[in-house]
Amino acid sequence: MDMSSTLALSPQSTSEQSEDAARSVKPILRFDRVGLEYDGRDVLKELSFSVNRGEVITVLGPSGCGKTTMLNIVAGFLQPSSGIALVNDREIAGPGPDRGVVFQSYALFDWMTVEDNIAFSLRCSGKNRSQQNAVAKDVAKLVGLQGFEKSYPYQLSGGMRQRCGLARVLAANPSVMLMDEPFAAVDVQTRETLQEEILRIKTETKCTIIFITHSIDEAVFLADRIFLMRKGRLGAFDEFTVNLPEPRGSSENRLHPEFLSVREQIYRAMRADAS
Amino acid sequence: MHPNGGKENILKTNDNVKSRRQYWILAFASPLLIFILWVVATSAEWVRPVLLPSPGEVAKSFSDMLLNGYSGVSLFIHLLASLTRVGTAFVFGSILGITIGMLRGRINNVDAIFLIPGEILRPIPPLGLIPLFILWFGIGETSKVLLIFVSVFLIMMVSAQAGTRSCPADSIRAAQTCGANRYQIFRFVVFPSALPQIMTGLRVALGTALSILVAAELLGGDRGVGFIVLDAANFFRTTYVFAGIIVIGIVGLLSDRALAYAGRRIVHWEGRR
Numbered sequence: 001m002d003m004s005s006t007l008a009l010s011p012q013s014t015s016e017q018s019e020d021a022a023r024s025v026k027p028i029l030r031f032d033r034v035g036l037e038y039d040g041r042d043v044l045k046e047l048s049f050s051v052n053r054g055e056v057i058t059v060l061g062p063s064g065c066g067k068t069t070m071l072n073i074v075a076g077f078l079q080p081s082s083g084i085a086l087v088n089d090r091e092i093a094g095p096g097p098d099r100g101v102v103f104q105s106y107a108l109f110d111w112m113t114v115e116d117n118i119a120f121s122l123r124c125s126g127k128n129r130s131q132q133n134a135v136a137k138d139v140a141k142l143v144g145l146q147g148f149e150k151s152y153p154y155q156l157s158g159g160m161r162q163r164c165g166l167a168r169v170l171a172a173n174p175s176v177m178l179m180d181e182p183f184a185a186v187d188v189q190t191r192e193t194l195q196e197e198i199l200r201i202k203t204e205t206k207c208t209i210i211f212i213t214h215s216i217d218e219a220v221f222l223a224d225r226i227f228l229m230r231k232g233r234l235g236a237f238d239e240f241t242v243n244l245p246e247p248r249g250s251s252e253n254r255l256h257p258e259f260l261s262v263r264e265q266i267y268r269a270m271r272a273d274a275s
Numbered sequence: 276m277h278p279n280g281g282k283e284n285i286l287k288t289n290d291n292v293k294s295r296r297q298y299w300i301l302a303f304a305s306p307l308l309i310f311i312l313w314v315v316a317t318s319a320e321w322v323r324p325v326l327l328p329s330p331g332e333v334a335k336s337f338s339d340m341l342l343n344g345y346s347g348v349s350l351f352i353h354l355l356a357s358l359t360r361v362g363t364a365f366v367f368g369s370i371l372g373i374t375i376g377m378l379r380g381r382i383n384n385v386d387a388i389f390l391i392p393g394e395i396l397r398p399i400p401p402l403g404l405i406p407l408f409i410l411w412f413g414i415g416e417t418s419k420v421l422l423i424f425v426s427v428f429l430i431m432m433v434s435a436q437a438g439t440r441s442c443p444a445d446s447i448r449a450a451q452t453c454g455a456n457r458y459q460i461f462r463f464v465v466f467p468s469a470l471p472q473i474m475t476g477l478r479v480a481l482g483t484a485l486s487i488l489v490a491a492e493l494l495g496g497d498r499g500v501g502f503i504v505l506d507a508a509n510f511f512r513t514t515y516v517f518a519g520i521i522v523i524g525i526v527g528l529l530s531d532r533a534l535a536y537a538g539r540r541i542v543h544w545e546g547r548r
Contacts, residue, residue: 094451110544172454
Protein backbone atom coordinates (compact mmCIF):
# COMPACT_ATOMS: atom_id res chain seq x y z
CA MET A 1 0.00 0.00 0.00
CA ASP A 2 2.69 2.46 1.08
CA MET A 3 4.87 1.48 -1.78
CA SER A 4 2.22 2.02 -4.43
CA SER A 5 1.30 5.46 -3.06
CA THR A 6 4.97 6.48 -3.06
CA LEU A 7 5.25 5.35 -6.64
CA ALA A 8 2.12 7.20 -7.60
CA LEU A 9 3.41 10.44 -6.07
CA SER A 10 6.85 10.35 -7.63
CA PRO A 11 6.86 8.15 -10.72
CA GLN A 12 10.20 9.52 -11.96
CA SER A 13 12.17 8.84 -8.81
CA THR A 14 11.81 5.06 -8.75
CA SER A 15 15.14 3.59 -7.77
CA GLU A 16 15.95 0.03 -8.78
CA GLN A 17 15.53 -1.07 -5.21
CA SER A 18 11.99 0.20 -4.82
CA GLU A 19 11.06 -1.33 -8.17
CA ASP A 20 12.25 -4.67 -6.90
CA ALA A 21 10.30 -4.20 -3.70
CA ALA A 22 7.20 -3.22 -5.62
CA ARG A 23 7.48 -6.29 -7.78
CA SER A 24 7.80 -8.63 -4.81
CA VAL A 25 4.60 -7.40 -3.16
CA LYS A 26 2.67 -7.08 -6.39
CA PRO A 27 0.42 -10.14 -6.76
CA ILE A 28 1.12 -12.35 -9.74
CA LEU A 29 -2.54 -13.26 -9.97
CA ARG A 30 -5.55 -11.21 -8.97
CA PHE A 31 -9.29 -11.85 -9.14
CA ASP A 32 -11.51 -8.82 -8.62
CA ARG A 33 -15.19 -9.69 -8.10
CA VAL A 34 -15.07 -12.34 -10.80
CA GLY A 35 -18.39 -13.93 -11.67
CA LEU A 36 -19.36 -16.57 -14.17
CA GLU A 37 -22.81 -17.37 -15.43
CA TYR A 38 -23.50 -20.60 -17.22
CA ASP A 39 -26.91 -21.41 -18.70
CA GLY A 40 -28.39 -18.49 -16.81
CA ARG A 41 -27.09 -19.86 -13.51
CA ASP A 42 -24.30 -18.41 -11.38
CA VAL A 43 -21.37 -20.79 -11.14
CA LEU A 44 -19.13 -18.20 -9.54
CA LYS A 45 -20.08 -14.90 -7.95
CA GLU A 46 -17.93 -11.94 -6.93
CA LEU A 47 -14.81 -13.99 -6.25
CA SER A 48 -11.88 -11.86 -5.15
CA PHE A 49 -8.41 -12.91 -4.08
CA SER A 50 -4.81 -12.41 -4.97
CA VAL A 51 -1.81 -14.71 -5.12
CA ASN A 52 1.79 -13.60 -4.61
CA ARG A 53 4.75 -14.77 -6.62
CA GLY A 54 6.15 -18.05 -5.34
CA GLU A 55 3.10 -18.92 -3.24
CA VAL A 56 1.44 -22.31 -3.15
CA ILE A 57 -2.33 -22.01 -2.86
CA THR A 58 -4.39 -25.14 -2.39
CA VAL A 59 -8.12 -25.05 -2.99
CA LEU A 60 -10.48 -27.33 -1.10
CA GLY A 61 -14.21 -27.66 -1.41
CA PRO A 62 -17.03 -29.99 -2.38
CA SER A 63 -17.84 -30.77 -6.01
CA GLY A 64 -19.79 -27.94 -7.58
CA CYS A 65 -18.35 -25.21 -5.39
CA GLY A 66 -16.69 -23.59 -8.39
CA LYS A 67 -13.05 -24.44 -7.76
CA THR A 68 -12.44 -25.97 -11.18
CA THR A 69 -14.32 -23.05 -12.75
CA MET A 70 -11.95 -20.69 -10.98
CA LEU A 71 -8.97 -22.66 -12.26
CA ASN A 72 -10.38 -22.69 -15.79
CA ILE A 73 -10.72 -18.91 -15.71
CA VAL A 74 -7.07 -18.57 -14.69
CA ALA A 75 -6.09 -21.00 -17.44
CA GLY A 76 -8.09 -18.94 -19.93
CA PHE A 77 -10.42 -21.80 -20.89
CA LEU A 78 -13.39 -19.77 -19.57
CA GLN A 79 -14.07 -16.05 -19.79
CA PRO A 80 -15.58 -14.43 -16.70
CA SER A 81 -19.00 -12.85 -17.29
CA SER A 82 -18.29 -10.12 -14.74
CA GLY A 83 -15.32 -8.76 -12.82
CA ILE A 84 -11.72 -8.96 -13.89
CA ALA A 85 -9.01 -11.64 -13.70
CA LEU A 86 -5.40 -10.51 -14.04
CA VAL A 87 -2.12 -12.37 -14.42
CA ASN A 88 1.01 -10.20 -14.18
CA ASP A 89 -1.33 -7.19 -14.26
CA ARG A 90 -2.71 -8.16 -17.65
CA GLU A 91 -6.27 -9.29 -18.14
CA ILE A 92 -6.48 -12.98 -19.03
CA ALA A 93 -7.50 -13.23 -22.68
CA GLY A 94 -7.15 -16.96 -23.33
CA PRO A 95 -4.91 -19.96 -22.66
CA GLY A 96 -1.16 -19.38 -22.85
CA PRO A 97 2.17 -20.90 -21.89
CA ASP A 98 2.55 -18.48 -18.93
CA ARG A 99 -0.17 -20.52 -17.17
CA GLY A 100 0.50 -24.25 -17.43
CA VAL A 101 -2.09 -26.81 -16.45
CA VAL A 102 -1.46 -30.27 -14.99
CA PHE A 103 -4.58 -32.33 -15.64
CA GLN A 104 -6.04 -35.12 -13.53
CA SER A 105 -6.40 -37.12 -16.77
CA TYR A 106 -2.70 -36.40 -17.56
CA ALA A 107 -3.79 -35.31 -21.08
CA LEU A 108 -0.46 -36.49 -22.47
CA PHE A 109 0.05 -36.85 -26.20
CA ASP A 110 0.16 -40.65 -26.52
CA TRP A 111 1.72 -40.49 -29.99
CA MET A 112 4.76 -38.55 -28.80
CA THR A 113 7.71 -39.75 -26.76
CA VAL A 114 8.18 -38.42 -23.25
CA GLU A 115 10.76 -35.90 -24.48
CA ASP A 116 8.49 -34.68 -27.27
CA ASN A 117 5.66 -34.29 -24.77
CA ILE A 118 7.92 -32.29 -22.47
CA ALA A 119 9.27 -30.07 -25.25
CA PHE A 120 5.91 -29.46 -26.90
CA SER A 121 5.69 -25.80 -25.86
CA LEU A 122 9.16 -25.20 -27.33
CA ARG A 123 8.17 -26.90 -30.55
CA CYS A 124 5.11 -24.63 -30.76
CA SER A 125 7.21 -21.52 -30.27
CA GLY A 126 9.53 -22.60 -33.09
CA LYS A 127 12.61 -23.71 -31.13
CA ASN A 128 14.84 -26.12 -33.04
CA ARG A 129 15.27 -29.78 -32.30
CA SER A 130 18.48 -29.50 -30.27
CA GLN A 131 17.05 -26.71 -28.09
CA GLN A 132 13.95 -28.85 -27.52
CA ASN A 133 16.01 -31.87 -26.54
CA ALA A 134 18.27 -29.90 -24.22
CA VAL A 135 15.33 -28.47 -22.27
CA ALA A 136 13.53 -31.83 -22.27
CA LYS A 137 16.62 -33.47 -20.81
CA ASP A 138 16.96 -30.91 -18.03
CA VAL A 139 13.28 -30.95 -17.10
CA ALA A 140 13.10 -34.76 -17.26
CA LYS A 141 15.92 -34.81 -14.72
CA LEU A 142 14.16 -32.23 -12.54
CA VAL A 143 10.99 -34.33 -12.30
CA GLY A 144 12.76 -37.69 -12.03
CA LEU A 145 12.07 -38.96 -15.54
CA GLN A 146 15.66 -39.31 -16.70
CA GLY A 147 16.15 -42.48 -18.74
CA PHE A 148 12.54 -42.42 -19.92
CA GLU A 149 12.95 -39.67 -22.54
CA LYS A 150 12.45 -42.08 -25.45
CA SER A 151 9.55 -43.99 -23.86
CA TYR A 152 5.94 -43.42 -24.79
CA PRO A 153 3.41 -42.36 -22.13
CA TYR A 154 1.60 -45.70 -22.34
CA GLN A 155 4.79 -47.44 -21.23
CA LEU A 156 4.79 -45.47 -17.95
CA SER A 157 2.96 -46.02 -14.67
CA GLY A 158 0.35 -43.48 -13.49
CA GLY A 159 2.78 -41.65 -11.24
CA MET A 160 5.40 -41.42 -14.00
CA ARG A 161 2.79 -40.17 -16.45
CA GLN A 162 1.90 -37.35 -14.12
CA ARG A 163 5.59 -36.51 -13.76
CA CYS A 164 5.56 -36.17 -17.54
CA GLY A 165 2.49 -33.92 -17.38
CA LEU A 166 4.28 -31.80 -14.80
CA ALA A 167 7.44 -31.68 -16.91
CA ARG A 168 5.50 -30.53 -19.97
CA VAL A 169 4.25 -27.56 -17.95
CA LEU A 170 7.63 -26.80 -16.35
CA ALA A 171 9.39 -26.76 -19.73
CA ALA A 172 7.30 -23.74 -20.73
CA ASN A 173 8.59 -21.90 -17.63
CA PRO A 174 5.14 -20.60 -16.62
CA SER A 175 4.40 -17.79 -14.15
CA VAL A 176 1.65 -19.88 -12.57
CA MET A 177 1.18 -23.64 -12.49
CA LEU A 178 -2.43 -24.79 -12.26
CA MET A 179 -3.06 -28.28 -10.97
CA ASP A 180 -6.55 -29.78 -10.95
CA GLU A 181 -6.51 -32.83 -8.67
CA PRO A 182 -3.38 -34.05 -10.42
CA PHE A 183 -2.74 -36.97 -8.07
CA ALA A 184 -6.32 -38.21 -7.71
CA ALA A 185 -5.62 -41.24 -9.91
CA VAL A 186 -2.38 -42.47 -8.33
CA ASP A 187 -1.89 -44.69 -5.28
CA VAL A 188 -1.29 -43.25 -1.81
CA GLN A 189 2.47 -43.90 -1.60
CA THR A 190 3.12 -42.45 -5.03
CA ARG A 191 0.88 -39.55 -4.17
CA GLU A 192 2.88 -38.64 -1.08
CA THR A 193 6.15 -38.93 -3.00
CA LEU A 194 4.78 -36.67 -5.72
CA GLN A 195 3.63 -34.11 -3.14
CA GLU A 196 7.14 -33.98 -1.73
CA GLU A 197 8.55 -33.70 -5.26
CA ILE A 198 6.23 -30.80 -6.04
CA LEU A 199 7.58 -28.85 -3.09
CA ARG A 200 11.17 -29.70 -4.04
CA ILE A 201 10.56 -28.55 -7.63
CA LYS A 202 8.79 -25.46 -6.32
CA THR A 203 11.85 -24.57 -4.24
CA GLU A 204 14.12 -25.06 -7.24
CA THR A 205 12.03 -23.18 -9.78
CA LYS A 206 10.31 -20.66 -7.45
CA CYS A 207 7.11 -21.10 -9.43
CA THR A 208 3.65 -20.13 -8.20
CA ILE A 209 1.17 -22.96 -7.81
CA ILE A 210 -2.60 -23.19 -7.55
CA PHE A 211 -3.53 -26.71 -6.60
CA ILE A 212 -7.06 -28.13 -6.39
CA THR A 213 -7.59 -31.19 -4.25
CA HIS A 214 -10.19 -33.11 -2.29
CA SER A 215 -7.68 -34.29 0.28
CA ILE A 216 -7.31 -32.13 3.40
CA ASP A 217 -3.91 -33.70 4.14
CA GLU A 218 -2.64 -32.90 0.67
CA ALA A 219 -3.96 -29.34 0.93
CA VAL A 220 -2.25 -28.70 4.27
CA PHE A 221 1.03 -30.38 3.35
CA LEU A 222 1.48 -28.38 0.14
CA ALA A 223 0.01 -24.98 0.92
CA ASP A 224 1.23 -21.62 2.05
CA ARG A 225 -2.44 -20.67 2.07
CA ILE A 226 -5.57 -22.79 1.76
CA PHE A 227 -8.81 -21.56 0.21
CA LEU A 228 -11.80 -23.51 1.49
CA MET A 229 -14.69 -22.94 -0.87
CA ARG A 230 -18.27 -23.69 0.10
CA LYS A 231 -21.10 -25.06 -1.91
CA GLY A 232 -23.91 -22.57 -2.44
CA ARG A 233 -21.67 -19.72 -1.32
CA LEU A 234 -20.19 -18.99 -4.71
CA GLY A 235 -17.25 -16.68 -4.41
CA ALA A 236 -17.06 -16.78 -0.62
CA PHE A 237 -14.27 -18.82 0.87
CA ASP A 238 -12.39 -19.25 4.14
CA GLU A 239 -8.66 -18.82 4.15
CA PHE A 240 -6.13 -20.71 6.27
CA THR A 241 -2.44 -19.92 6.51
CA VAL A 242 0.02 -22.76 6.97
CA ASN A 243 3.32 -22.09 8.73
CA LEU A 244 5.25 -25.33 8.47
CA PRO A 245 9.03 -25.36 8.89
CA GLU A 246 11.49 -25.57 5.98
CA PRO A 247 12.26 -27.68 4.09
CA ARG A 248 8.58 -27.77 3.23
CA GLY A 249 8.92 -31.03 1.29
CA SER A 250 10.07 -32.98 4.37
CA SER A 251 7.71 -35.85 5.13
CA GLU A 252 8.25 -35.10 8.84
CA ASN A 253 5.95 -32.11 8.35
CA ARG A 254 3.03 -34.53 8.10
CA LEU A 255 3.39 -35.11 11.86
CA HIS A 256 4.12 -31.50 12.82
CA PRO A 257 1.70 -29.91 15.38
CA GLU A 258 0.99 -27.07 12.91
CA PHE A 259 -0.01 -29.62 10.26
CA LEU A 260 -2.36 -31.37 12.67
CA SER A 261 -3.79 -28.12 13.97
CA VAL A 262 -4.60 -26.68 10.53
CA ARG A 263 -6.02 -30.00 9.46
CA GLU A 264 -8.34 -29.98 12.46
CA GLN A 265 -9.48 -26.40 11.80
CA ILE A 266 -10.36 -27.27 8.22
CA TYR A 267 -12.05 -30.48 9.22
CA ARG A 268 -14.22 -28.60 11.73
CA ALA A 269 -15.04 -25.88 9.20
CA MET A 270 -16.11 -28.49 6.64
CA ARG A 271 -18.19 -30.36 9.22
CA ALA A 272 -19.89 -27.18 10.34
CA ASP A 273 -20.68 -26.42 6.72
CA ALA A 274 -22.11 -29.85 6.05
CA SER A 275 -24.51 -29.80 9.02
CA MET B 276 12.10 -50.27 -20.40
CA HIS B 277 8.83 -50.65 -18.52
CA PRO B 278 8.85 -48.82 -15.19
CA ASN B 279 6.68 -51.44 -13.53
CA GLY B 280 9.55 -53.92 -13.62
CA GLY B 281 10.12 -57.00 -15.70
CA LYS B 282 8.57 -60.02 -14.02
CA GLU B 283 4.98 -59.23 -14.79
CA ASN B 284 5.91 -58.58 -18.39
CA ILE B 285 7.66 -61.91 -18.87
CA LEU B 286 4.60 -63.75 -17.60
CA LYS B 287 2.44 -61.70 -19.91
CA THR B 288 4.74 -62.41 -22.85
CA ASN B 289 4.62 -66.18 -22.34
CA ASP B 290 0.88 -65.94 -22.13
CA ASN B 291 0.87 -63.90 -25.32
CA VAL B 292 3.01 -66.44 -27.21
CA LYS B 293 0.59 -69.19 -26.26
CA SER B 294 -2.55 -67.27 -27.12
CA ARG B 295 -1.03 -66.03 -30.38
CA ARG B 296 -0.20 -69.57 -31.43
CA GLN B 297 -3.79 -70.60 -30.69
CA TYR B 298 -4.99 -67.56 -32.63
CA TRP B 299 -3.12 -68.56 -35.78
CA ILE B 300 -4.12 -72.22 -35.49
CA LEU B 301 -7.77 -71.17 -35.41
CA ALA B 302 -7.24 -68.59 -38.16
CA PHE B 303 -6.02 -71.31 -40.53
CA ALA B 304 -8.29 -74.09 -39.23
CA SER B 305 -11.53 -72.30 -40.11
CA PRO B 306 -10.84 -71.89 -43.87
CA LEU B 307 -9.46 -75.44 -43.91
CA LEU B 308 -12.75 -76.71 -42.47
CA ILE B 309 -14.73 -74.82 -45.11
CA PHE B 310 -12.47 -76.31 -47.79
CA ILE B 311 -13.01 -79.84 -46.46
CA LEU B 312 -16.77 -79.31 -46.41
CA TRP B 313 -16.54 -78.09 -50.00
CA VAL B 314 -14.57 -81.19 -51.06
CA VAL B 315 -17.00 -83.53 -49.27
CA ALA B 316 -20.11 -81.78 -50.59
CA THR B 317 -18.92 -81.94 -54.19
CA SER B 318 -17.38 -85.41 -54.20
CA ALA B 319 -20.51 -86.85 -52.53
CA GLU B 320 -22.50 -85.01 -55.21
CA TRP B 321 -24.88 -83.36 -52.76
CA VAL B 322 -25.12 -80.42 -55.18
CA ARG B 323 -25.04 -80.10 -58.96
CA PRO B 324 -21.55 -79.18 -60.25
CA VAL B 325 -22.96 -76.24 -62.26
CA LEU B 326 -24.08 -74.66 -58.96
CA LEU B 327 -21.07 -75.65 -56.87
CA PRO B 328 -18.10 -77.06 -58.81
CA SER B 329 -15.46 -79.15 -57.06
CA PRO B 330 -12.23 -77.52 -55.89
CA GLY B 331 -10.35 -79.55 -58.46
CA GLU B 332 -12.42 -78.13 -61.32
CA VAL B 333 -12.02 -74.59 -59.97
CA ALA B 334 -8.27 -75.11 -59.69
CA LYS B 335 -8.20 -76.34 -63.28
CA SER B 336 -10.01 -73.20 -64.48
CA PHE B 337 -7.75 -71.08 -62.36
CA SER B 338 -4.58 -72.51 -63.86
CA ASP B 339 -6.15 -72.19 -67.32
CA MET B 340 -6.71 -68.49 -66.62
CA LEU B 341 -3.18 -68.12 -65.32
CA LEU B 342 -1.70 -69.77 -68.42
CA ASN B 343 -4.06 -68.66 -71.16
CA GLY B 344 -5.87 -65.67 -69.72
CA TYR B 345 -9.61 -65.08 -69.95
CA SER B 346 -11.37 -64.11 -73.19
CA GLY B 347 -8.04 -63.52 -74.87
CA VAL B 348 -6.57 -61.26 -72.20
CA SER B 349 -4.06 -62.42 -69.59
CA LEU B 350 -5.21 -62.65 -65.96
CA PHE B 351 -2.52 -60.18 -65.03
CA ILE B 352 -4.08 -57.51 -67.31
CA HIS B 353 -7.53 -58.18 -65.82
CA LEU B 354 -6.14 -57.89 -62.33
CA LEU B 355 -4.22 -54.73 -63.19
CA ALA B 356 -7.37 -53.12 -64.65
CA SER B 357 -9.33 -53.88 -61.48
CA LEU B 358 -6.59 -52.81 -59.12
CA THR B 359 -6.15 -49.53 -61.01
CA ARG B 360 -9.86 -48.77 -60.65
CA VAL B 361 -10.00 -49.71 -56.98
CA GLY B 362 -6.67 -48.02 -56.23
CA THR B 363 -7.58 -44.74 -57.93
CA ALA B 364 -10.99 -44.59 -56.29
CA PHE B 365 -9.56 -45.61 -52.91
CA VAL B 366 -6.75 -43.05 -52.88
CA PHE B 367 -8.82 -40.08 -54.04
CA GLY B 368 -11.93 -41.10 -52.11
CA SER B 369 -9.88 -41.43 -48.92
CA ILE B 370 -8.09 -38.11 -49.35
CA LEU B 371 -11.31 -36.21 -49.98
CA GLY B 372 -13.28 -38.14 -47.34
CA ILE B 373 -10.63 -37.67 -44.65
CA THR B 374 -10.24 -33.98 -45.46
CA ILE B 375 -13.95 -33.20 -45.38
CA GLY B 376 -14.57 -35.54 -42.43
CA MET B 377 -11.91 -33.83 -40.33
CA LEU B 378 -13.19 -30.39 -41.28
CA ARG B 379 -16.70 -31.49 -40.31
CA GLY B 380 -15.33 -32.70 -36.99
CA ARG B 381 -13.67 -29.37 -36.26
CA ILE B 382 -15.88 -26.72 -37.89
CA ASN B 383 -19.62 -26.76 -37.20
CA ASN B 384 -20.50 -24.78 -40.33
CA VAL B 385 -18.77 -27.33 -42.55
CA ASP B 386 -20.58 -30.11 -40.69
CA ALA B 387 -23.90 -28.36 -41.30
CA ILE B 388 -23.24 -28.09 -45.05
CA PHE B 389 -22.48 -31.79 -45.49
CA LEU B 390 -24.93 -33.23 -42.96
CA ILE B 391 -28.10 -33.72 -45.02
CA PRO B 392 -26.56 -34.39 -48.46
CA GLY B 393 -24.16 -36.87 -46.87
CA GLU B 394 -26.81 -38.73 -44.92
CA ILE B 395 -29.19 -38.90 -47.90
CA LEU B 396 -26.44 -40.29 -50.12
CA ARG B 397 -25.10 -42.80 -47.60
CA PRO B 398 -27.97 -45.34 -47.50
CA ILE B 399 -28.23 -45.52 -51.31
CA PRO B 400 -26.75 -48.84 -52.46
CA PRO B 401 -24.02 -48.39 -55.12
CA LEU B 402 -25.99 -50.70 -57.41
CA GLY B 403 -28.83 -48.17 -57.34
CA LEU B 404 -26.49 -45.54 -58.72
CA ILE B 405 -25.42 -47.60 -61.73
CA PRO B 406 -28.25 -46.52 -64.10
CA LEU B 407 -27.67 -42.88 -63.19
CA PHE B 408 -23.93 -43.13 -63.64
CA ILE B 409 -24.43 -44.74 -67.07
CA LEU B 410 -26.64 -41.80 -68.05
CA TRP B 411 -24.25 -39.19 -66.68
CA PHE B 412 -20.80 -40.59 -67.37
CA GLY B 413 -21.36 -43.38 -69.93
CA ILE B 414 -19.96 -46.86 -69.58
CA GLY B 415 -16.25 -45.96 -69.58
CA GLU B 416 -13.66 -45.84 -66.80
CA THR B 417 -15.16 -42.71 -65.23
CA SER B 418 -18.38 -44.35 -64.05
CA LYS B 419 -16.58 -47.40 -62.69
CA VAL B 420 -14.06 -45.41 -60.70
CA LEU B 421 -16.67 -42.90 -59.51
CA LEU B 422 -18.97 -45.65 -58.23
CA ILE B 423 -16.19 -46.99 -55.99
CA PHE B 424 -15.00 -43.48 -55.16
CA VAL B 425 -18.40 -42.44 -53.77
CA SER B 426 -18.50 -45.40 -51.39
CA VAL B 427 -14.94 -44.89 -50.17
CA PHE B 428 -15.53 -41.17 -49.76
CA LEU B 429 -18.66 -41.65 -47.63
CA ILE B 430 -17.04 -44.23 -45.34
CA MET B 431 -13.90 -42.14 -44.84
CA MET B 432 -15.87 -38.96 -44.21
CA VAL B 433 -17.79 -40.62 -41.39
CA SER B 434 -14.78 -42.27 -39.77
CA ALA B 435 -12.54 -39.20 -40.03
CA GLN B 436 -15.26 -37.05 -38.50
CA ALA B 437 -15.81 -39.50 -35.66
CA GLY B 438 -12.06 -39.73 -35.09
CA THR B 439 -11.69 -35.97 -34.98
CA ARG B 440 -14.54 -35.68 -32.52
CA SER B 441 -12.97 -38.33 -30.29
CA CYS B 442 -10.04 -36.05 -29.43
CA PRO B 443 -10.27 -35.44 -25.65
CA ALA B 444 -10.98 -31.83 -24.66
CA ASP B 445 -8.14 -31.95 -22.13
CA SER B 446 -5.61 -32.80 -24.87
CA ILE B 447 -6.65 -29.72 -26.84
CA ARG B 448 -6.53 -27.60 -23.70
CA ALA B 449 -3.10 -28.96 -22.83
CA ALA B 450 -1.89 -27.97 -26.29
CA GLN B 451 -3.40 -24.49 -25.92
CA THR B 452 -1.58 -23.95 -22.63
CA CYS B 453 1.63 -24.98 -24.39
CA GLY B 454 1.05 -22.06 -26.75
CA ALA B 455 -0.07 -24.10 -29.76
CA ASN B 456 -1.91 -22.17 -32.47
CA ARG B 457 -4.91 -23.54 -34.37
CA TYR B 458 -2.77 -25.23 -36.99
CA GLN B 459 -0.42 -26.78 -34.43
CA ILE B 460 -3.36 -28.09 -32.40
CA PHE B 461 -4.73 -29.72 -35.52
CA ARG B 462 -1.41 -31.09 -36.75
CA PHE B 463 0.01 -32.38 -33.46
CA VAL B 464 -3.10 -33.22 -31.42
CA VAL B 465 -6.38 -33.53 -33.31
CA PHE B 466 -4.99 -35.37 -36.34
CA PRO B 467 -3.05 -38.02 -34.38
CA SER B 468 -6.08 -38.51 -32.10
CA ALA B 469 -8.18 -39.24 -35.17
CA LEU B 470 -5.68 -41.66 -36.72
CA PRO B 471 -6.90 -44.88 -35.02
CA GLN B 472 -10.42 -44.40 -36.37
CA ILE B 473 -9.10 -43.30 -39.76
CA MET B 474 -7.00 -46.48 -40.02
CA THR B 475 -10.04 -48.62 -39.16
CA GLY B 476 -12.08 -46.64 -41.68
CA LEU B 477 -9.49 -47.33 -44.38
CA ARG B 478 -9.81 -51.07 -43.81
CA VAL B 479 -13.61 -50.92 -44.03
CA ALA B 480 -13.43 -48.69 -47.11
CA LEU B 481 -10.96 -50.95 -48.92
CA GLY B 482 -13.11 -54.01 -48.28
CA THR B 483 -16.16 -52.14 -49.53
CA ALA B 484 -14.28 -50.87 -52.58
CA LEU B 485 -13.40 -54.45 -53.58
CA SER B 486 -16.96 -55.63 -53.00
CA ILE B 487 -18.27 -52.86 -55.27
CA LEU B 488 -15.68 -53.72 -57.91
CA VAL B 489 -17.83 -56.46 -59.43
CA ALA B 490 -20.83 -54.12 -59.52
CA ALA B 491 -18.71 -51.36 -61.06
CA GLU B 492 -17.52 -53.71 -63.77
CA LEU B 493 -21.16 -54.39 -64.64
CA LEU B 494 -20.85 -51.02 -66.35
CA GLY B 495 -19.56 -52.54 -69.58
CA GLY B 496 -15.97 -53.11 -70.61
CA ASP B 497 -14.01 -56.30 -71.19
CA ARG B 498 -11.26 -56.05 -68.61
CA GLY B 499 -11.18 -56.73 -64.88
CA VAL B 500 -11.65 -59.54 -62.40
CA GLY B 501 -15.23 -58.41 -61.85
CA PHE B 502 -15.77 -58.68 -65.60
CA ILE B 503 -14.49 -62.29 -65.48
CA VAL B 504 -16.97 -63.16 -62.74
CA LEU B 505 -19.92 -61.55 -64.55
CA ASP B 506 -19.01 -62.85 -67.97
CA ALA B 507 -18.44 -66.41 -66.71
CA ALA B 508 -21.75 -66.28 -64.83
CA ASN B 509 -23.57 -65.28 -68.05
CA PHE B 510 -22.26 -68.43 -69.72
CA PHE B 511 -22.74 -70.71 -66.69
CA ARG B 512 -18.98 -71.25 -66.50
CA THR B 513 -19.27 -71.62 -62.75
CA THR B 514 -15.71 -72.81 -62.26
CA TYR B 515 -14.45 -69.49 -63.67
CA VAL B 516 -16.90 -67.57 -61.49
CA PHE B 517 -15.36 -69.25 -58.48
CA ALA B 518 -11.80 -68.71 -59.70
CA GLY B 519 -12.56 -64.99 -60.18
CA ILE B 520 -14.18 -64.71 -56.76
CA ILE B 521 -11.16 -66.36 -55.16
CA VAL B 522 -8.80 -63.90 -56.88
CA ILE B 523 -10.81 -60.96 -55.51
CA GLY B 524 -10.91 -62.61 -52.09
CA ILE B 525 -7.15 -63.08 -52.00
CA VAL B 526 -6.57 -59.47 -53.06
CA GLY B 527 -8.92 -58.42 -50.25
CA LEU B 528 -7.20 -60.60 -47.66
CA LEU B 529 -3.69 -59.43 -48.56
CA SER B 530 -4.58 -55.74 -48.75
CA ASP B 531 -6.47 -55.87 -45.46
CA ARG B 532 -3.56 -57.57 -43.70
CA ALA B 533 -1.18 -54.98 -45.13
CA LEU B 534 -3.37 -52.13 -43.91
CA ALA B 535 -3.83 -53.73 -40.49
CA TYR B 536 -0.07 -54.16 -40.17
CA ALA B 537 0.58 -50.57 -41.22
CA GLY B 538 -2.12 -49.43 -38.78
CA ARG B 539 -0.46 -51.19 -35.86
CA ARG B 540 2.85 -49.52 -36.70
CA ILE B 541 1.36 -46.06 -37.26
CA VAL B 542 -1.06 -45.93 -34.32
CA HIS B 543 1.18 -47.88 -31.95
CA TRP B 544 -0.45 -46.27 -28.90
CA GLU B 545 -3.96 -47.52 -29.67
CA GLY B 546 -5.43 -49.78 -27.00
CA ARG B 547 -2.38 -49.32 -24.78
CA ARG B 548 -3.38 -46.22 -22.87
